Amino acid sequence: MSWVGKPLERIEDETLLRGRGRFIDDLNPVPGAYHAAVVRSPYAAAHLTSIDASAALASPGVLAVVTGQQVAELTKPFHAVIDTPVAFRAAAVEEVRYAGEPVAVVVARDRYLAEDAAEMVAVEYEPAAPVLTPLDAVAAGAIVSDRSFVYGDPLGKLEEADLVVTESFTFPRWTGTPVEGFGVIADWSAADDALTVWTNFQGPFTLYMAAAAALGLPRSKLRLITPPDSGGSFGIKAAVYTYVVLMGAVSRHLGVPVRWIEDRLEHLAASAASTERVTEVTAGFTNDGKLISLGYDVVEDVGAYLRAPEPATLYRMHGSLSGAYTVQDVSARNRVVLTNRCPTGLNRGFGGPQLYFALEGTMAIAAARLGIDPVDLAHRNLVAAGEFPYTTPTGAIYDSGDYAVCLDDALATVGYAEHRRRQAAARADGRLVGIGIACVVEPSVSNMGYISLAETAQERSGGLPKSGNTEGATISMSPGGGVVVQISTTPQGQGHRTVVSQVVADQLGLEPGDIEVVSVLDTHVNAWSIASGNYSSRFSAMGVAAVQQAAEELTAAIKQIAAHELECAVLDVELRDGKAAVVGQQDAAVSLRRIAGKAHWNPEALPDGVAPGLRFTSFVSAPGLEPAASDDTIASSAVHGFVADVAVVEVDRETGAVTVLDYATTHDAGTLLNPRLVEGQVRGGFAHGAGVALMERLAYDEDGNLITASFMDYLCMTASEVPPLRSSHIETPSPFTALGAKGLGEGNTMSAPVTIANAVRDALGIERLELPLTPSRVWELIEPLS
Amino acid sequence: MIEVSVTVNGRAYEEAVAPRLLLSDFLRHTLGLTGTHVGCEHGVCGSCTVIVDDRSVRSCLMLAAQVDGAEVRTVEGLADGDELHPLQAAFRRNHALQCGFCTPGILMASVDFLERSDSPGRRQIAEMLSGHLCRCTGYEPIVESIHAVALQEGQSP
Ligand code: FES
Ligand code: FES
Numbered sequence: 001m002s003w004v005g006k007p008l009e010r011i012e013d014e015t016l017l018r019g020r021g022r023f024i025d026d027l028n029p030v031p032g033a034y035h036a037a038v039v040r041s042p043y044a045a046a047h048l049t050s051i052d053a054s055a056a057l058a059s060p061g062v063l064a065v066v067t068g069q070q071v072a073e074l075t076k077p078f079h080a081v082i083d084t085p086v087a088f089r090a091a092a093v094e095e096v097r098y099a100g101e102p103v104a105v106v107v108a109r110d111r112y113l114a115e116d117a118a119e120m121v122a123v124e125y126e127p128a129a130p131v132l133t134p135l136d137a138v139a140a141g142a143i144v145s146d147r148s149f150v151y152g153d154p155l156g157k158l159e160e161a162d163l164v165v166t167e168s169f170t171f172p173r174w175t176g177t178p179v180e181g182f183g184v185i186a187d188w189s190a191a192d193d194a195l196t197v198w199t200n201f202q203g204p205f206t207l208y209m210a211a212a213a214a215l216g217l218p219r220s221k222l223r224l225i226t227p228p229d230s231g232g233s234f235g236i237k238a239a240v241y242t243y244v245v246l247m248g249a250v251s252r253h254l255g256v257p258v259r260w261i262e263d264r265l266e267h268l269a270a271s272a273a274s275t276e277r278v279t280e281v282t283a284g285f286t287n288d289g290k291l292i293s294l295g296y297d298v299v300e301d302v303g304a305y306l307r308a309p310e311p312a313t314l315y316r317m318h319g320s321l322s323g324a325y326t327v328q329d330v331s332a333r334n335r336v337v338l339t340n341r342c343p344t345g346l347n348r349g350f351g352g353p354q355l356y357f358a359l360e361g362t363m364a365i366a367a368a369r370l371g372i373d374p375v376d377l378a379h380r381n382l383v384a385a386g387e388f389p390y391t392t393p394t395g396a397i398y399d400s401g402d403y404a405v406c407l408d409d410a411l412a413t414v415g416y417a418e419h420r421r422r423q424a425a426a427r428a429d430g431r432l433v434g435i436g437i438a439c440v441v442e443p444s445v446s447n448m449g450y451i452s453l454a455e456t457a458q459e460r461s462g463g464l465p466k467s468g469n470t471e472g473a474t475i476s477m478s479p480g481g482g483v484v485v486q487i488s489t490t491p492q493g494q495g496h497r498t499v500v501s502q503v504v505a506d507q508l509g510l511e512p513g514d515i516e517v518v519s520v521l522d523t524h525v526n527a528w529s530i531a532s533g534n535y536s537s538r539f540s541a542m543g544v545a546a547v548q549q550a551a552e553e554l555t556a557a558i559k560q561i562a563a564h565e566l567e568c569a570v571l572d573v574e575l576r577d578g579k580a581a582v583v584g585q586q587d588a589a590v591s592l593r594r595i596a597g598k599a600h601w602n603p604e605a606l607p608d609g610v611a612p613g614l615r616f617t618s619f620v621s622a623p624g625l626e627p628a629a630s631d632d633t634i635a636s637s638a639v640h641g642f643v644a645d646v647a648v649v650e651v652d653r654e655t656g657a658v659t660v661l662d663y664a665t666t667h668d669a670g671t672l673l674n675p676r677l678v679e680g681q682v683r684g685g686f687a688h689g690a691g692v693a694l695m696e697r698l699a700y701d702e703d704g705n706l707i708t709a710s711f712m713d714y715l716c717m718t719a720s721e722v723p724p725l726r727s728s729h730i731e732t733p734s735p736f737t738a739l740g741a742k743g744l745g746e747g748n749t750m751s752a753p754v755t756i757a758n759a760v761r762d763a764l765g766i767e768r769l770e771l772p773l774t775p776s777r778v779w780e781l782i783e784p785l786s
Numbered sequence: 787m788i789e790v791s792v793t794v795n796g797r798a799y800e801e802a803v804a805p806r807l808l809l810s811d812f813l814r815h816t817l818g819l820t821g822t823h824v825g826c827e828h829g830v831c832g833s834c835t836v837i838v839d840d841r842s843v844r845s846c847l848m849l850a851a852q853v854d855g856a857e858v859r860t861v862e863g864l865a866d867g868d869e870l871h872p873l874q875a876a877f878r879r880n881h882a883l884q885c886g887f888c889t890p891g892i893l894m895a896s897v898d899f900l901e902r903s904d905s906p907g908r909r910q911i912a913e914m915l916s917g918h919l920c921r922c923t924g925y926e927p928i929v930e931s932i933h934a935v936a937l938q939e940g941q942s943p
Contacts, residue, residue: 009878009879010878010881012886013877013878013883013886014870014878016883016885016886016889017861017865017870017877017878017883017886017893018821018861018862018864018865018870018874019819019820019821019822019860019861019862019864019890020821020862021821021886021887022820023820023823023887025814025820025824026814026820111811112804112806112807176921177921178885178887178921179823179825179831179833179885179887179888179919179920179921180823180825180885180887229885229886229887230885231823231885231886231887231888232887232921232922234921263826263827264825264826264827264828264831265828492885493883493885493886493887493922494884495884676881677881679881680881680884680922680923680927683923683924683926683927684884684921684922684924687921687923687924687925688921710826710828710830711826711828711830711919712828712830716921717924717925718915718916718917718918718919718925719911719912719913719916719918719925719928720909720912720916721916722924722925725924
């Protein structure tokens with residue numbers, strides 16, 4: 001019986017549907033915790049001259065007001081891969097650098113009282129002029145990293161090109177903004193100089209290390225525990241680690257447990273966002289449509305501070321700068337700048353939407369200029385099925401795929417030829433109908449060493465090389481034969497527990513319902529490593545691989561015990577229907593329950609080489625993720641899926657409104673572990689991508705105040721706006737992962753913004769577009785045309 | 787403090803509450819019914835939706851004091867013992883939830899919606915849902931689930 005690959009319903013659902021989920025604000029792990037409210041800067045840039053907390057302290061129920069200065073006395077600035085001139089602390093001390101930056105924390109008996117008092121904290125500022133856009137930051141000299149990369153001879157190739165496209169692409173700040181915000185419950189214990197924190201953190205656990213370092217704690221003295229459920233994240237909740245430090249310091253300073261539950265206004269203003277990226281592309285094509293030279297000049301706005309893991313957004317895709325294409329000669333200049341806006345961080349797609357908005361936008365522009373159908377242009381450049389594993393010029397190893405087949409599948413799904421015919425007819429009627437495509441390589445399982453590309457090879461050579469992507473899992477069988485699996489992939493809704501139950505059920509010859517999967521991560525209990533967590537779509541490759549290996553070890557032990565008992569060879573034992581049985585023999589079998597009983601109750605009777613207890617922990621690392629090489633190549637991810645999208649849009653001449661008439665996506669994510677969950681990831685990722693294409697953006701006024709500061713103004717896609725989607729799959733299993741699976745949760749967030757933009761380009765015959773394509777923006781574009 | 791007597795999911799409660807205590811906080815923290823979630827506290831995300839006297843309301847926009855004498859239904863009261871409510875069952879079948887944070891509010895709004903609409907189509911369902919934010923699912927499976935239950939109800943008188 002194979003459970004893997006079946007579209008099973010989720011074991012998570014019953015609890016959640018009954019309102020019995022346990023999210024961070026539902027937990028009361030320590031008695032008597034005080035409630036914290038954060039006092040935040042109303043200015044994007046200012047000198048902080050004084051804080052007067054006397055009125056707040058006199059307010060009912062207030063225990064204390066802890067200032068940034070007091071927090072600083074108990075903490076150190078955060079570190080990132082590159083040093084910057086501004087110290088980044090959990091709360092500001094003298095200088096504030098974005099509106100919403102914490103300056104003090106009020107601690108009171110309940111949240112209402114804490115919020116009342118927070119308004120009474122009198123803070124004086126001397127405002128300064130903020131820097132608010134990437135290009136203004138360049139002009140102001142706020143560049144914290146400037147690296148250039150050349151692979152092959154892109155300049156030489158440019159001279160051979162028949163067509164050179166130079167175009168600028170700006171990808172906006174936006175946020176996946178989960179419906180549940182951040183939460184931290186911090187409990188300092190003076191008795192053992194240790195901090196325990198419950199928080200809806202999502203990894204990577206490199207950031208746990210960063211939090212411990214900022215708290216000045218030996219790692220064993222920071223215990224971090226995640227709640228059983230987390231209300232979405234999409235990368236954003238990685239940034240909660242700075243609040244672990246803030247609340248940890250407050251709890252330590254006051255000697256009481258403290259809980260802080262972020263509200264929506266705080267979340268939008270001050271949690272995290274995608275980077276805003278300005279990319280100048282210079283691309284050379286031959287007349288027959290071969291892309292022969294590709295150059296990027298990137299300015300990346302990471303906000304007020306370079307908060308780890310930034311500048312990871314910029315380097316996550318480094319191995320894939322050539323996208324799905326065979327171009328060999330590639331260059332990039334990467335400048336990272338600081339602005340007076342909220343620090344950026346993980347956000348679904350993480351660098352992919354920005355990269356492909358530029359690359360696939362360039363392909364669409366080139367197709368139009370060359371008079372070649374964009375589909376043909378793609379076909380002339382795609383990496384061919386026979387070329388896998390394919391090494392890109394920048395160092396990625398694309399494991400498997402059939403890009404051409406995948407693209408053709410999307411075209412067939414949408415009915416491309418028919419849509420082109422209809423488009424011609426619509427145009428003849430004066431309607432603005434356009435078709436766009438995009439081909440996107442979706443990397444998953446990040447190399448923990450890619451961020452070090454922000455340093456030169458020489459700078460890197462001084463430090464500890466970083467590589468790989470490690471994950472751990474533990475499986476145990478109780479004296480009664482119950483199977484419990486502990487994972488360290490901190491799911492926030494993706495259904496990891498269901499998939500793990502499928503994988504383990506297959507291994508042990510049980511049913512998924514027999515397997516208990518615990519997704520709570522406790523750093524003092526679980527098997528975790530720095531790469532643990534839920535990001536870079538790593539679960540189906542790494543989370544599953546760790547579980548698979550641990551389950552194999554358990555299986556081996558069970559078989560040894562069974563063989564001993566059944567007096568047969570270990571190789572002749574198979575696990576089926578809750579029993580260990582001799583292959584091909586009906587009656588020679590022993591129940592797993594009996595085997596478990598033996599391992600726990602009667603260790604004297606165990607065969608040689610089998611330890612009592614039946615508990616196994618395994619760690620695995622992804623293959624092929626070497627540290628960055630001295631020539632600046634990097635296998636930035638272990639696994640690479642592929643997504644081909646086609647969008648058909650119509651633009652309303654009167655209003656500028658963009659309507660997506662049809663949209664098809666075809667994925668190749670290798671082996672699909674649970675097609676039902678796959679569909680969920682595809683639809684969710686698509687809604688995010690379509691959101692930033694059409695409506696989502698973090699907008700700031702000229703003083704640096706967030707204009708889209710509530711859900712009234714930050715327009716998330718709703719049910720009546722999300723475009724129709726048709727999705728299908730091809731499967732070329734990854735040779736690099738345990739079950740051939742690849743990540744797939746981010747692909748459509750990478751592809752949808754540019755696919756929709758390309759369709760609008762096609763509809764309007766305009767090359768330069770800015771996202772999101774709101775009616776007013778589009779109207780401004782078409783107004784001069786009519 | 788204000789005395790509030792209220793029936794929640796069929797159980798009577800008598801509580802003294804602060805005049806400004808939000809209904810959402812009352813349900814979650816006073817009564818321990820944490821199935822009702824809070825995603826914005828400004829009436830947009832819909833995750834705090836509960837039913838008060840047969841009307842769905844946003845419990846973050848109401849005070850606990852306002853439900854004195856009222857009958858409140860929350861997600862915890864939706865299933866009938868072991869049996870999930872048809873909407874809950876449809877959500878599970880259609881994978882209409884991922885993190886499940888938005889789900890209780892959407893379920894309660896849908897219960898109210900189905901109680902007061904006559905064989906609604908997908909478009910009406912999507913319109914009702916536009917008062918609810920779900921960042922995980924892309925909505926389609928939620929629309930599908932509600933539609934399936936609406937069709938079921940249309941068939942059985
Ligand atoms: S919490 Fe009430 S509508 Fe969002
Ligand atoms: S299921 Fe996560 S927000 Fe809807």
